[in-house]
Every structure is written in structure tokens, then in C-alpha cells.
Amino acid sequence: MPFLGKLRRRVAHVGVLLRRVIGAPDYDSYLAHVQRRHPGTVPLTPDAFARDALARRYDRPGSRCC
Amino acid sequence: MTTTVSPGRSTNRLVAALGWSLVALAGAGALGYLALSRGESVSAAWLLVAALSTYAVAYRFYSAFIAASVFALDDARVTPAERLSDGRDFVPTHKWIVFGHHFAAIAGPGPLVGPTLAAQFGYLPGVLWIIVGVVLGGAVQDMVILCASTRRDGKSLGQMAKEEIGPVAGFTALVAVLGIMVVLIAVLGLVVVNALKSSPWGTVTIGLTIPIAMAMGLYMRWLRPGRVLEASAIGLVLLIVSLYAGRWVAEQPELASTFTLSGKTLALLVMGYGFAASVLPVWLLLAPRDYLSAFVKIGVVLALAIGILVALPPLQMPALTRFTDGSGPVFAGALFPFAFITIACGSISGFHALIASGTTPKLLERESDARMIGYGAMLMESFVAVMALIAACALTPGVYFAINAPVAALGSSVQSAAVAIANWGFVVTPAELDLLAKQVGETSLLSRTGGAPSLAVGMAHIFSRVLGGSGAMALWYHFAIMFEALFILTTLDAGTRVGRFMLQDLGRHVWAPFGRTSWTPAILLSSAMIVAMWGHFLWQGVIDPLGGVNSLWPLFGISNQLLATVALCVGTTILIKMGKARHAWITVIPLAWLVIVTMTAGAAKLFSPQPRLGFLAHARFLRSAQASGTLPPGVSSAADLARMIANDYLDAAVAGFFLLAVIVILGDSIREWLAVLRGAKPARSTEVPFQQRAAVAGD
Numbered sequence: 001m002p003f004l005g006k007l008r009r010r011v012a013h014v015g016v017l018l019r020r021v022i023g024a025p026d027y028d029s030y031l032a033h034v035q036r037r038h039p040g041t042v043p044l045t046p047d048a049f050a051r052d053a054l055a056r057r058y059d060r061p062g063s064r065c066c
Numbered sequence: 067m068t069t070t071v072s073p074g075r076s077t078n079r080l081v082a083a084l085g086w087s088l089v090a091l092a093g094a095g096a097l098g099y100l101a102l103s104r105g106e107s108v109s110a111a112w113l114l115v116a117a118l119s120t121y122a123v124a125y126r127f128y129s130a131f132i133a134a135s136v137f138a139l140d141d142a143r144v145t146p147a148e149r150l151s152d153g154r155d156f157v158p159t160h161k162w163i164v165f166g167h168h169f170a171a172i173a174g175p176g177p178l179v180g181p182t183l184a185a186q187f188g189y190l191p192g193v194l195w196i197i198v199g200v201v202l203g204g205a206v207q208d209m210v211i212l213c214a215s216t217r218r219d220g221k222s223l224g225q226m227a228k229e230e231i232g233p234v235a236g237f238t239a240l241v242a243v244l245g246i247m248v249v250l251i252a253v254l255g256l257v258v259v260n261a262l263k264s265s266p267w268g269t270v271t272i273g274l275t276i277p278i279a280m281a282m283g284l285y286m287r288w289l290r291p292g293r294v295l296e297a298s299a300i301g302l303v304l305l306i307v308s309l310y311a312g313r314w315v316a317e318q319p320e321l322a323s324t325f326t327l328s329g330k331t332l333a334l335l336v337m338g339y340g341f342a343a344s345v346l347p348v349w350l351l352l353a354p355r356d357y358l359s360a361f362v363k364i365g366v367v368l369a370l371a372i373g374i375l376v377a378l379p380p381l382q383m384p385a386l387t388r389f390t391d392g393s394g395p396v397f398a399g400a401l402f403p404f405a406f407i408t409i410a411c412g413s414i415s416g417f418h419a420l421i422a423s424g425t426t427p428k429l430l431e432r433e434s435d436a437r438m439i440g441y442g443a444m445l446m447e448s449f450v451a452v453m454a455l456i457a458a459c460a461l462t463p464g465v466y467f468a469i470n471a472p473v474a475a476l477g478s479s480v481q482s483a484a485v486a487i488a489n490w491g492f493v494v495t496p497a498e499l500d501l502l503a504k505q506v507g508e509t510s511l512l513s514r515t516g517g518a519p520s521l522a523v524g525m526a527h528i529f530s531r532v533l534g535g536s537g538a539m540a541l542w543y544h545f546a547i548m549f550e551a552l553f554i555l556t557t558l559d560a561g562t563r564v565g566r567f568m569l570q571d572l573g574r575h576v577w578a579p580f581g582r583t584s585w586t587p588a589i590l591l592s593s594a595m596i597v598a599m600w601g602h603f604l605w606q607g608v609i610d611p612l613g614g615v616n617s618l619w620p621l622f623g624i625s626n627q628l629l630a631t632v633a634l635c636v637g638t639t640i641l642i643k644m645g646k647a648r649h650a651w652i653t654v655i656p657l658a659w660l661v662i663v664t665m666t667a668g669a670a671k672l673f674s675p676q677p678r679l680g681f682l683a684h685a686r687f688l689r690s691a692q693a694s695g696t697l698p699p700g701v702s703s704a705a706d707l708a709r710m711i712a713n714d715y716l717d718a719a720v721a722g723f724f725l726l727a728v729i730v731i732l733g734d735s736i737r738e739w740l741a742v743l744r745g746a747k748p749a750r751s752t753e754v755p756f757q758q759r760a761a762v763a764g765d
Contacts (some may be wrong), residue, residue, distance in 0.1 A: 020163045021167050022167075023170075023171075024294040025292075026157070032153070033153030034256070041751060055352075059347050060424070060563065066174045066250050066410075
């Protein structure tokens with residue numbers, strides 16, 4: 001059913017937007033970046049990427065305010 | 067030579083000019099009405115119209131001026147997000163997403179608590195300072211720092227202070243940021259403690275948010291890796307469950323007494339939580355909590371806006387109260403300068419400069435996005451402050467002061483409170499206070515200082531008018547408390563962790579292994595140190611018979627405005643070095659105002675002869691009591707008395723340090739400005755040279 005497919009894509013898109021707004025690690029775009037800009041290098045695993053992204057987010061002022 | 071303007075275009079321009087004139091007139095009219103109305107209560111609609119039309123005009127014209135004439139933002143210029151794109155920190159992101167992200171990062175409990183406390187002066191000072199302060203100060207600061215950092219590859223405020231002004235300013239800024247974190251976390255901790263004191267419902271609900279966050283963390287790591295939204299949805303449902311669980315516990319007499327905790331116990335628990343958040347892995351506690359909080363934050367801000375629009379509550383608070391003279395019970399100090407210290411976030415918040423030079427500049431897709439994100443998001447934050455002010459002023463003054471005045475002013479019974487409030491010229495009966503406490507599901511609302519409970523009562527009023535009626539007051543009240551506490555605890559835990567890293571960074575100069583961020587002894591030691599630092603201030607606030615807010619909130623306000631001073635000094639220096647000295651007034655005007663305000667407020671907190679206001683006068687007062695062997699009201703032992711005297715000196719030293727920091731940074735900046743303007747020093751800034759966008763086509 002084309003309508004449902006479209007709806008599903010919409011929902012998925014909103015999901016991507018929400019993840020970015022709350023600042024969740026975005027592995028897909030990291031992977032896309034590595035493949036496009038640094039072909040041949042081995043990207044981090046999803047788990048390593050997530051750990052690294054989170055650690056970096058909370059180790060300096062500027063992630064959270066009063 | 068004739069210019070040809072097509073008729074259609076000139077008509078459009080006429081319509082636009084007319085339209086904007088109407089918006090400006092509406093804003094000016096609403097402000098005038100608010101300023102001149104006396105006696106009867108006015109509708110919140112006036113406040114909303116005044117705020118929204120001022121924002122619209124300021125955004126349309128002033129931010130456009132800064133974007134075009136001052137910074138000459140240029141979409142042909144490549145942004146760091148594109149040039150340094152690494153898929154991790156530097157990621158070109160659509161401007162609406164950056165807007166949401168930036169807003170979620172800058173919006174904290176500050177704009178909720180400050181306006182609530184400042185409502186003791188009446189609604190007028192708060193609303194004027196929030197509206198005028200943001201369009202001329204706060205939004206300008208955020209936008210200027212965001213533009214400056216974007217043109218410097220996302221450098222931090224501290225780095226920019228060091229490179230643009232000099233090493234002295236840079237180091238002072240670094241130490242000031244650490245000092246601010248400590249005071250901020252302490253005062254926010256105090257707000258949570260006061261909101262949960264003797265409230266089993268609130269304590270259980272907030273307490274449950276911790277295991278909920280950890281369950282989300284485990285889910286995202288082991289059960290369904292990376293499913294952030296799924297985990298958040300589950301978390302949100304569990305938050306609602308915890309709200310009902312809290313009510314259930316409060317209804318079981320035995321359980322309820324177990325969870326009826328004193329301020330001291332809660333303070334220790336908050337410290338333990340801060341320590342755990344700093345030591346535990348980020349994925350387990352901090353990150354899931356942050357996601358949850360971001361959703362709740364955006365959701366509640368929208369809901370509050372809708373609630374206020376639908377209910378349009380009348381403002382019960384007068385435009386000005388008699389407490390503008392400085393005799394107010396909520397905090398000591400006259401309208402000038404203390405209204406401008408009490409409301410920082412919402413008008414101008416130096417802390418935002420850390421965000422605007424943190425994650426955000428690394429995400430901008432186009433330079434021109436800095437206008438909407440820097441200036442626009444701050445307007446939205448200011449609107450949150452306006453809504454908090456409305457919620458506080460929608461309460462009758464009698465109820466407002468019953469909740470926000472300390473025990474020392476009210477006594478400990480509803481009868482004594484009603485008498486004290488009648489002496490201030492407001493009316494509330496003991497029966498009304500008992501009924502309200504019962505309606506919101508608490509045993510007492512007296513002297514629940516810190517701003518959170520009164521805001522929650524205000525929000526519960528507004529929400530229950532829209533949904534659920536007065537029967538739903540208790541649920542709405544605890545929902546609002548949960549929302550505020552969630553806000554505060556996410557600032558508290560992230561702040562403790564950041565403070566730990568800053569401490570480790572400073573400490574490694576003394577002892578190198580201390581700086582190793584993944585060495586367990588260093589982690590434990592530095593975390594314990596930072597918690598001890600803010601914990602000390604929190605503890606002092608909890609045992610203070612004046613309520614703690616009286617000494618800690620002004621310190622926080624001064625420190626936050628100090629950081630804004632740093633940001634505006636950096637901004638002015640950069641404008642001068644860009645050859646835009648003739649436009650430097652955009653940062654110099656708010657800077658001058660902030661320097662006046664911080665210096666007068668700081669001097670008053672230090673040297674005022676009134677014991678309620680001046681730290682040193684208070685210490686003298688306590689010492690004379692000590693010498694005569696008596697205990698002042700509210701102080702339970704000689705040991706407490708001695709500790710309070712030491713705390714007064716500590717507070718005085720901290721205030722003195724903040725004032726000194728303002729002088730050092732301002733002096734160092736003026737030296738640099740004069741050197742550049744006189745031509746003694748080349749106007750060389752560290753801006754990254756222009757690079758055409760087409761050069762990095764692709765990514």
C-alpha cells in the first residue's frame with residue numbers, strides 16, 4: 001500500500017529529526033560521512049561510536065545550561 | 067537617474083511597513099497599559115501581547131541589523147560544520163534542528179525560578195526587564211558569541227577570551243566558570259531539596275526517575291542498542307507511572323512517613339546522586355536522563371504556552387509591591403539592582419555563551435542560521451521566563467508569599483503566616499492555606515522557598531483550568547514538580563561531571579596523574595572534590611534560617627551576570643578588531659548595564675549594614691550574638707552558629723572574587739580596545755579567513 005509506505009517514511013523521518021534535536025549519537029550519518037570522505041578507513045563500531053560521542057558530550061561546559 | 071520600482075513591490079513594502087507599525091504599536095500599547103494600570107487585576111493577555119510583539123519587532127529589525135551590518139553574515143562563506151565535517155562534532159545540520167537542540171541546551175530551570183522569585187516586586191519590574199533585557203542584551207550576547215565562535219571553528223568562550231583579550235582575562239574566565247558551576251549547582255540543589263522536603267509524593271516520584279533513567283540506559287546499551295526513541299517513549303510512560311506511584315505511597319501512612327524526609331537528608335541524597343552521576347558511565351545515567359528531560363522540557367513548554375493562551379489567567383499580583391524598597395521576605399535587596407540579578411536567565415544569561423561557543427557553532431549549515439539560532443532561541447527562552455512570571459503572578463499575593471517567605475518571616479503555623487501576610491497588606495486566611503495544601507496533595511505549603519513549589523501551584527492552577535478541574539490539582543502540581551526537578555537534576559548531574567573535568571584539567575598542573583580522566587582514583591577524588599564544593603554551599607543553604615535562597619540566589623545571579631560580562635567583553639573586542647568599532651555599542655550598552663548592576667549588587671551583598679542583605683553585616687550580627695552567649699532565632703546550637711559565621715565570610719569572599727573578576731576582565735578588555743583603537747596594536751583577530759562555499763562542494 002503506497003499510502004502506508006509513505007506514512008512509514010514520514011514517521012521514520014520525524015524520528016531522525018527528534019534524535020538529532022535531543023542530541024543522540026547519529027551513527028548512520030557518521031557512517032555515511034566516513035564512507036564518503038574517508039573511503040577505505042574502517043569506521044568505529046556502533047557501540048564504540050556511541051560511547052565516544054556520549055563521553056565527549058559531557059566532558060566540557062557547553063552541553064547543558066541553567 | 068531614475069530608479070524604477072515596480073508598483074507591486076512598492077505596495078508590498080507599504081503593507082509590510084504598515085503591518086510592522088501595527089505590531090510595534092500593539093507592543094507599546096500593551097506595555098503602556100501594564101505600566102499604568104493600578105488597582106484591578108490585569109489579564110495575562112496584555113503581558114503576552116507586550117512580549118510577543120516586542121520579540122517580533124526586535125527579531126525582524128534588530129537581529130537583521132546585527133546579521134547584515136555588524137557581522138555581514140554570508141552564506142557563501144563555508145561554516146566549520148562543513149569545512150571540518152567529521153560526522154561526530156562537526157556535522158552540518160538543518161537550522162530548525164539546531165534551533166531545537168540549542169533551545170533544549172539553553173533552557174534550564176533558571177528562567178523558571180528567577181522570575182518567580184522576582185515576582186515579590188510585583189509583575190512589572192520582572193516583565194520589563196525580561197522583555198527589554200532579552201532584545202538588547204541576552205539575545206545579542208548569544209548571537210554575537212555564536213557568530214564569533216562560528217568564525218573561529220567553534221572555539222570556546224574561554225579560548226576566545228584568552229586569544230582575543232589576553233591570558234589574564236582567559237584565566238580569570240576559566241576560574242570564574244568553575245566558580246559559577248559550583249554556585250549554580252548548589253542553588254539548584256537547594257531548590258530541589260526545598261521542593262521535596264516533607265513531601266513523600268514528590269520524593270518518591272523524583273526518586274523513581276533515577277532507576278527509570280538507568281533502565282533506559284541499560285535498554286539502549288544491551289537490549290536494543292541505539293534505540294533512543296523507543297527507550298525514551300518507555301521512559302516517558304514510566305514517568306507517568308511514577309507520578310501515580312508517588313501518590314499511592316503518600317496515601318499509605320507507614321510508607322509515607324518513610325519517605326517524608328528532612329532537608330538535611332535530602333541534601334545528602336542529592337550530593338550522593340551528583341557523585342554517582344559524575345562517576346558512573348555516561349550511557350547509564352546522564353545520557354538517558356538528558357533525553358528524557360529534553361522531551362519533557364519541550365513538551366511542557368508547549369503545554370504551558372497553550373494552557374496560558376487558553377486560560378488567560380488574570381494577574382493577581384499588583385504591578386508593584388511595597389517590597390521594591392528592599393524589605394521583601396523572599397530575598398533581601400531593593401528593586402535596583404536586585405531585580406536584575408534575580409532574573410538572569412530569560413533576560414541575559416552568561417551561561418548561554420558557553421553553549422553558543424560549544425556544540426552549536428559546530429552544527430551550523432549556513433552562517434545566516436546564526437540569527438535564528440542565536441537571537442531567536444534566546445527570545446524563546448525569554449518567553450519561558452514570561453510564562454513563569456505569569457504562573458507566579460496568577461497566584462494571589464497572599465498565597466505567593468505564604469509559599470515563598472521563609473519560616474523566620476512567617477512562623478510555623480498557617481495562623482502565624484496569615485497574620486504576617488496581613489501585616490504586609492495582603493489577605494489570606496489560614497483555612498485557604500490549608501485547603502490549597504490539601505488540594506495539591508501536600509501537608510503544608512508554608513515556606514516552601516526556592517520558587518519551584520509556587521511555580522508548580524501556579525502551573526497546576528492553569529493546567530487544571532484547562533484539563534481536569536480542581537480535582538486534578540494534586541496530579542498537576544506533582545507533575546510540575548517532577549518536571550522542574552527533572553530539569554534541575556539534569557543540570558546538576560551534567561554540571562557535576564563537567565566540573566569534575568574542569569577540576570582535573572586545573573589540577574593536572576599541580577599533580578599530573580590527577581588529570582588522567584580515565585584513572586579511577588583521579589575520577590573518585592576529583593568527583594568528591596567538586597561535590598564537596600557545591601555540597602558545602604547546599605548544606606549551608608539548608609541549615610540557614612533565612613531559607614538559603616536569600617544568600618545563594620543573588621550569588622548565582624551575580625556569577626551568571628559576571629559570565630555575561632566576560633561574553634560581552636569578548637564580543638566587543640571582536641567587533642573592534644573586525645573594524646566594526648562604530649557598531650560596538652550593540653555589546654557595550656548591555657555590558658555597561660551589567661557592570662553597573664553586578665557591581666552595585668555585589669557591593670550591597672558585601673558591605674550593606676543590614677544583616678539580611680550584607681554578608682559581613684550578618685556575620686557581625688551573629689558574632690555579637692555569640693559574644694553575648696545567645697542563639698538568634700532559628701539557630702539550634704552554638705556549633706551551627708559558628709558554622710554560619712564562617713559561611714558568611716565564605717559567601718563574602720566568593721562575592722568579592724566575582725566582583726574582582728569583573729574588574730580584571732573589564733580592565734584587561736578596555737586596555738586591549740584602547741590599544742587597537744589608538745593603533746598601538748594591529749587589529750588582528752583569530753578569525754578563520756573567508757573561504758568560498760563552492761570550494762568544498764559535496765558533503
